[in-house]
Amino acid sequence: MKKTIEANEMSVMRLFSVGNEQFIVPVYQRRYLWGKDQWMDLWNDIQNIEVGEDHFLGSIVVINPQHNIEINQFEVVDGQQRLTTLSLLIAALRDSLIQSGGEQEESIGEALHGYLHCSTMFNKNLLKLIPGKLDRDDFAIIVDRKIKEMTNSNMYSAYQFFKGLFSEQNDLVELAKTIIGSLKVVLIQVMSHKDAFRLFETLNDRGLSLSAADLIKNYILSKAARTSEDELDDIVETWDEIVELVGQLDHLRFFRQVLLSKTDGVFSFNKLYDRYKTVVDKSDSIVDLVDELKEYAVSYNQICTATTKYPSVNEKLRAINAIGAATSFTLLLKLLKNQVTEQQLVSILNLIETFALRRAICSWSTNNLDPIFNHLALNTPVDTSCVEYVKGILTRADYVPSDADFVANLKTKNFRQDDQCKYILERIEDHHVNFSKEKSIANRSFVHIEHIMPKTIKSKSSKKEYGDWESYLGTDTALHDIHVNKIGNLTLLGSSLNISASNNPFEEKKKNYAQSSILMTKQLTDCPKWDIAAIQGRTERLAGIAAAIWNL
Numbered sequence: 001m002k003k004t005i006e007a008n009e010m011s012v013m014r015l016f017s018v019g020n021e022q023f024i025v026p027v028y029q030r031r032y033l034w035g036k037d038q039w040m041d042l043w044n045d046i047q048n049i050e051v052g053e054d055h056f057l058g059s060i061v062v063i064n065p066q067h068n069i070e071i072n073q074f075e076v077v078d079g080q081q082r083l084t085t086l087s088l089l090i091a092a093l094r095d096s097l098i099q100s101g102g103e104q105e106e107s108i109g110e111a112l113h114g115y116l117h118c119s120t121m122f123n124k125n126l127l128k129l130i131p132g133k134l135d136r137d138d139f140a141i142i143v144d145r146k147i148k149e150m151t152n153s154n155m156y157s158a159y160q161f162f163k164g165l166f167s168e169q170n171d172l173v174e175l176a177k178t179i180i181g182s183l184k185v186v187l188i189q190v191m192s193h194k195d196a197f198r199l200f201e202t203l204n205d206r207g208l209s210l211s212a213a214d215l216i217k218n219y220i221l222s223k224a225a226r227t228s229e230d231e232l233d234d235i236v237e238t239w240d241e242i243v244e245l246v247g248q249l250d251h252l253r254f255f256r257q258v259l260l261s262k263t264d265g266v267f268s269f270n271k272l273y274d275r276y277k278t279v280v281d282k283s284d285s286i287v288d289l290v291d292e293l294k295e296y297a298v299s300y301n302q303i304c305t306a307t308t309k310y311p312s313v314n315e316k317l318r319a320i321n322a323i324g325a326a327t328s329f330t331l332l333l334k335l336l337k338n339q340v341t342e343q344q345l346v347s348i349l350n351l352i353e354t355f356a357l358r359r360a361i362c363s364w365s366t367n368n369l370d371p372i373f374n375h376l377a378l379n380t381p382v383d384t385s386c387v388e389y390v391k392g393i394l395t396r397a398d399y400v401p402s403d404a405d406f407v408a409n410l411k412t413k414n415f416r417q418d419d420q421c422k423y424i425l426e427r428i429e430d431h432h433v434n435f436s437k438e439k440s441i442a443n444r445s446f447v448h449i450e451h452i453m454p455k456t457i458k459s460k461s462s463k464k465e466y467g468d469w470e471s472y473l474g475t476d477t478a479l480h481d482i483h484v485n486k487i488g489n490l491t492l493l494g495s496s497l498n499i500s501a502s503n504n505p506f507e508e509k510k511k512n513y514a515q516s517s518i519l520m521t522k523q524l525t526d527c528p529k530w531d532i533a534a535i536q537g538r539t540e541r542l543a544g545i546a547a548a549i550w551n552l
Helices: 012-017 036-047 080-100 103-115 136-143 154-166 172-182 193-207 213-222 229-248 251-261 269-283 286-304 311-322 326-337 342-361 370-380 388-393 402-414 419-436 458-466 471-482 496-502 506-513 517-525 530-551
Strands: 007-009 023-024 055-063 070-077 185-191 445-449 490-494
Touching: 007 012, 007 172, 012 023, 012 103, 012 172, 012 185, 036 055, 036 080, 036 154, 036 490, 055 080, 055 154, 055 193, 070 080, 070 136, 070 193, 070 213, 080 103, 080 136, 080 154, 080 172, 103 530, 136 154, 172 185, 185 193, 185 251, 185 370, 193 213, 213 229, 213 269, 213 286, 229 286, 251 269, 251 286, 251 370, 269 286, 286 311, 311 342, 326 370, 326 471, 326 530, 342 388, 342 402, 370 388, 402 530, 419 445, 419 517, 419 530, 445 506, 458 471, 471 530, 490 517, 506 517
Parallel strands: 023 070, 055 185
Antiparallel strands: 007 185, 055 070, 445 490
């Protein structure tokens, strides 16, 4: 039985020299995009190869479902930019060698010309690489030495770039040997898009840069390739818009949460491709399917960046993102698609915030979050009862911690200096402000978390930086590590005060705290001493305030 995934390291010579192998970039792939920076990186790599050494360029992933007697055709699913650039470099080297006039140079040049082609029993001059449809004509003109017919294109620019560099070289023969012999790639062959998807998922888990989402795109657009050319162009354009909307966000999470918002049943990431394949196969119109995906991409972008048309909703979305409640996007996608009202969105976002924050503080398992939000996405009515329905689910005793559990965990939790902690302190500050009617934080982006009792107090460097807190605390020093990250020891501080504040023991810090516009920080000046008892008392008080803010 043939392996479903097969990887082989090989030289450029081996990659291009097998006469009956052809690489095909699917018609729906983006066109050639590499530019001068990438070309120069490749050239520098070539220049830096030492005699007898090799240089690894990266991987090329292809689908090779079955061998054909005439020709083996590989569909390129990753590495098209690298493969295309190598082909253009070889074409430029071929022409430079032939034009140099030497007999050996001309012989090597003609051999390189053969690398750019493959042959069958009936056709001796097929292109080795078939780029996407937008680049095919330009590529054929370069490879078939019809440059006079060339119009301005990125491929032609790449060809000219390398040809210009070759014109400055004294020994093109040695350079050719280095390029075809010492440049190495790994050719990864898989039997299907499904195998490729699983490969990409594995590589991503190991921190390598391959996009499994491209496999979903490939399958959708391979179906689209059966439509008219105009429809295919529209679909490819729409897909590019989807990619731009999702941008640097997690593409796989987007695709998974779209399906969770519209289909019943939770599934893992390794089943994502199978689920999309089923959806695509059942779709009556690929155009409609991709258009709907774009609608979801617009909503997903708005959720992640907090940029809906409603300022009040955006404020709550920033909170959801700060506390790490991304699983709720499944429900939010459905709500935005169904255009529920601004007030309904705000009310539901408040419920999600309380639900997610209480669970996070109490370290509840996340295993049932996807089923909960999948159920809500499919069953929440799109009418005046939607808020009550969501509330009924998210306030279930088996789904969300009680007040007693929430307060107890708040008092014992060691907080990190992250967005969640900052948001909790900001909301507690809002409580102080609303109670006092005073103005507080003008611009929260310039505010950070401050440890009142410093994180480190015993070392010489910490005493130099923060002051002699070890002496100040006395016997309480033994309890420092237990209480330093409790919420009672944390406050908010403007960046401009941080250096002066952190370099002083408590009495000196109070002088800076008194200047703060943040009420919870200013109130610290009323404390005669900052010791473990003071931290415990403030922890108790802030935990009570938090329970009132995120109430059920």
